[in-house]
Amino acid sequence: MDDMEVKIMESKNTAQEYIVSAIVEHRPGVLFRVSNLFRRRGFNIQSISVGPNEKKELARITITVNGDEKLVEQIVKQLRKLVEVVKVSILDTKNTVIRELALVKVAAPDYRAKTDIVNYAEIFKGLVVDVSHKSLTVEITGDPDKVDAFVNVVKPYGIKEIARTGITALQRGES
Amino acid sequence: MAVISGARALVEALEKRRVKVIFGIPGGAMLDICEALANSSIRTILTRHEQCAAHAADGYARASGKVGVCMATSGPGATNLVTGIATAYMDSSPIVALTGQVPRRLIGRDAFQEADIIGITCPITKHNFQVERASDIPLIIDKAFQIASSCRPGPVLVEIPKDVQTELADVEADRDPEDAFRQPNHAPHPLQVKRAVELLAAAERPMIIAGGGVIASNASQELLAVAELLMAPVATTLMGKGALPENHPLATGLLGMHGTVASNKLIQEADVVLAVGTRFSDRTTGKIDEFCPDAKIIHTDIDAAEIGKNVEADVPIVADAKKALQEIYKLLQTKIAKKERTTLMAKIKEFKEQLDGKANCESELKPPRLMVQIRQLLPEDAIITTEVGQNQMWAAIYLKVYKPRTFISSGGLGTMGFGFPASLGAKVAHPKVPVVDIAGDGSFIMTEQNLATSVEENIPVTVVVLNNSVLGMVAQWQRLFYNRRYFAVNLGRVPDFIKLAEAYGAQGFCVKSLEEFSSALKKAITSEVTTVIDVPISPEENVLPMVPPGKGLKWMIWK
Numbered sequence: 049m050d051d052m053e054v055k056i057m058e059s060k061n062t063a064q065e066y067i068v069s070a071i072v073e074h075r076p077g078v079l080f081r082v083s084n085l086f087r088r089r090g091f092n093i094q095s096i097s098v099g100p101n102e103k104k105e106l107a108r109i110t111i112t113v114n115g116d117e118k119l120v121e122q123i124v125k126q127l128r129k130l131v132e133v134v135k136v137s138i139l140d141t142k143n144t145v146i147r148e149l150a151l152v153k154v155a156a157p158d159y160r161a162k163t164d165i166v167n168y169a170e171i172f173k174g175l176v177v178d179v180s181h182k183s184l185t186v187e188i189t190g191d192p193d194k195v196d197a198f199v200n201v202v203k204p205y206g207i208k209e210i211a212r213t214g215i216t217a218l219q220r221g222e223s
Numbered sequence: 224m225a226v227i228s229g230a231r232a233l234v235e236a237l238e239k240r241r242v243k244v245i246f247g248i249p250g251g252a253m254l255d256i257c258e259a260l261a262n263s264s265i266r267t268i269l270t271r272h273e274q275c276a277a278h279a280a281d282g283y284a285r286a287s288g289k290v291g292v293c294m295a296t297s298g299p300g301a302t303n304l305v306t307g308i309a310t311a312y313m314d315s316s317p318i319v320a321l322t323g324q325v326p327r328r329l330i331g332r333d334a335f336q337e338a339d340i341i342g343i344t345c346p347i348t349k350h351n352f353q354v355e356r357a358s359d360i361p362l363i364i365d366k367a368f369q370i371a372s373s374c375r376p377g378p379v380l381v382e383i384p385k386d387v388q389t390e391l392a393d394v395e396a397d398r399d400p401e402d403a404f405r406q407p408n409h410a411p412h413p414l415q416v417k418r419a420v421e422l423l424a425a426a427e428r429p430m431i432i433a434g435g436g437v438i439a440s441n442a443s444q445e446l447l448a449v450a451e452l453l454m455a456p457v458a459t460t461l462m463g464k465g466a467l468p469e470n471h472p473l474a475t476g477l478l479g480m481h482g483t484v485a486s487n488k489l490i491q492e493a494d495v496v497l498a499v500g501t502r503f504s505d506r507t508t509g510k511i512d513e514f515c516p517d518a519k520i521i522h523t524d525i526d527a528a529e530i531g532k533n534v535e536a537d538v539p540i541v542a543d544a545k546k547a548l549q550e551i552y553k554l555l556q557t558k559i560a561k562k563e564r565t566t567l568m569a570k571i572k573e574f575k576e577q578l579d580g581k582a583n584c585e586s587e588l589k590p591p592r593l594m595v596q597i598r599q600l601l602p603e604d605a606i607i608t609t610e611v612g613q614n615q616m617w618a619a620i621y622l623k624v625y626k627p628r629t630f631i632s633s634g635g636l637g638t639m640g641f642g643f644p645a646s647l648g649a650k651v652a653h654p655k656v657p658v659v660d661i662a663g664d665g666s667f668i669m670t671e672q673n674l675a676t677s678v679e680e681n682i683p684v685t686v687v688v689l690n691n692s693v694l695g696m697v698a699q700w701q702r703l704f705y706n707r708r709y710f711a712v713n714l715g716r717v718p719d720f721i722k723l724a725e726a727y728g729a730q731g732f733c734v735k736s737l738e739e740f741s742s743a744l745k746k747a748i749t750s751e752v753t754t755v756i757d758v759p760i761s762p763e764e765n766v767l768p769m770v771p772p773g774k775g776l777k778w779m780i781w782k
Contacts, residue, residue: 077353080342084346121531122528122531125527125528126528128527129528130350131349131350132350
């Protein structure tokens with residue numbers, strides 16, 4: 049048992065969002081094993097993102113789950129048993145850089161709407177990545193709250209489509 | 224380096240792991256492996272159904288402590304293994320399943336006899352491998368055996384596409400198979416050992432629960448030492464049966480839904496519970512909120528995920544059972560002298576008498592008495608396997624086991640049809656020891672076709688069929704909890720088991736009394752011929768004690 053687990057055993061409280069970060073072998077079928085484990089044990093995935101790690105043979109899977117500490121402890125322990133999972137940690141949200149990317153296609157039938165949306169995009173440090181007669185597509189990056197805020201502000205214009213990546217995250221400083 | 228085929232590399236890797244026997248059935252996608260096996264030192268035992276191959280490998284593993292190996296072809300062969308693999312997974316039994324697969328270029332195209340066995344067995348194996356290149360085979364086989372047998376043991380599946388079997392590869396001729404992985408250290412954390420010992424030393428009514436982990440890590444001696452130092456009663460789970468000789472004064476027998484009076488009563492009085500190598504299954508704890516609510520629980524298991532999964536532990540110890548018990552004993556003996564607990568010993572004796580006394584003096588052919596009789600007729604090291612249902616629970620409660628690895632039963636998955644093929648595996652592991660499968664007529668019919676394997680391969684075992692023409696345990700539940708509304712449990716005219724045995728070239732006896740039974744069993748174990756003993760019993764028999772489902776252990780019915 050490492051320190052984190054001891055800490056978890058000591059205080060078990062109510063449901064909240066946790067970010068589980070797993071370093072896994074980068075090979076076919078690993079994501080299947082991880083998601084299968086979640087399904088089999090009845091853990092619900094809020095979001096999941098997968099991408100290469102700094103080492104060619106490894107990948108990082110970032111999963112957000114909603115649950116109490118007991119549940120998250122089980123998730124971590126069960127994940128650690130998978131042969132292709134190298135390392136699992138729960139990220140401390142206060143000390144973690146959390147980012148998500150979203151592409152938001154907003155209805156913009158006239159000049160006025162287009163100007164408004166471009167202005168909002170600027171305030172949120174977003175980029176307009178596509179434009180057509182009837183819509184604008186904005187790329188927005190940030191923590192999920194910032195993405196939510198942008199989506200809310202442009203909602204009145206009519207949102208045609210949204211694609212969100214789900215979060216990816218790294219602990220600050222030396223881990 | 225030597226250039227050999229994938230199939231040859233596979234067989235050489237198995238020989239290096241000192242595999243002596245494989246249970247299985249070939250098929251189109253296994254032909255090259257079969258050819259390589261034909262030119263090897265490995266004995267291949269042809270079972271009559273792949274499910275039985277997996278159960279036989281499982282029985283072999285549980286009886287011997289070594290990895291059991293089974294094989295099947297692609298598609299239906301592989302899917303037929305699934306129940307056997309799931310059984311091994313639930314009971315943490317080390318088996319390696321080898322399956323064929325269609326050639327690589329056809330994978331994913333719904334080719335003839337293609338099934339995604341990697342996907343299918345993902346949730347019921349510790350790990351599985353699809354071999355992509357013949358040159359990977361030696362390392363994958365080594366890893367498969369390491370994974371199956373290390374930490375908490377369990378099944379591993381290796382799928383070998385047909386064209387990988389014929390592909391030529393350069394393999395290292397003289398590699399050491401032990402190099403694949405280094406065994407991690409499973410020693411307990413000294414701080415947790417200290418906390419555990421403090422609790423145990425101060426305990427007034429300590430109790431030990433021994434699970435399958437004690438047997439898997441061969442920790443019976445260590446368990447006995449701790450139990451005797453504390454003078455603590457030892458209850459076992461179904462998987463832990465045999466961890467302590469059941470004629471030992473401190474052994475209280477099975478705990479849980481069909482636990483003994485002694486185990487189920489004493490656990491409620493305990494103030495400190497030392498649970499070793501058990502996952503606190505619902506069948507062991509009964510209603511979890513009522514499971515020794517006042518006791519401090521020390522939980523030791525090699526699988527960290529088991530700690531806190533079902534029962535909160537006051538002291539968690541993630542360690543191999545043997546090492547944990549050794550460390551606990553070492554520290555405990557510096558703190559306490561051997562305890563005297565005369566009242567407790569008298570109590571255990573009295574509780575045991577209440578159950579066993581009745582079984583012992585019964586003169587009719589009732590199941591509890593039959594279990595006592597079987598024990599008396601068999602040597603101490605004889606191996607008992609069971610099917611699932613009433614037969615299993617009667618054996619678990621009333622048939623005393625004196626040595627670890629001599630009681631083999633499907634605990635977690637509760638697989639009917641497990642016992643007979645498992646008995647074949649056990650007999651192959653220990654050919655000189657009598658092996659008896661305690662069966663019900665419902666279970667035995669599920670895998671009875673392996674009488675052919677038993678006779679043809681000269682693996683003589685004895686099957687005692689408790690024959691009540693009914694699916695007894697389901698009927699018992701319908702009788703007790705569904706107001707006797709029997710449905711889909713009546714087996715009607717079951718086959719004539721004597722003729723059935725004879726049809727396969729085995730011998731059969733039908734017995735009507737205890738004397739007839741004794742002489743039949745004696746004949747069976749001395750004749751070294753596969754034997755089926757048909758024992759008619761009443762379909763109205765209940766297995767008692769019993770805790771009603773969903774209730775706490777204190778609600779045990781036993782009279």
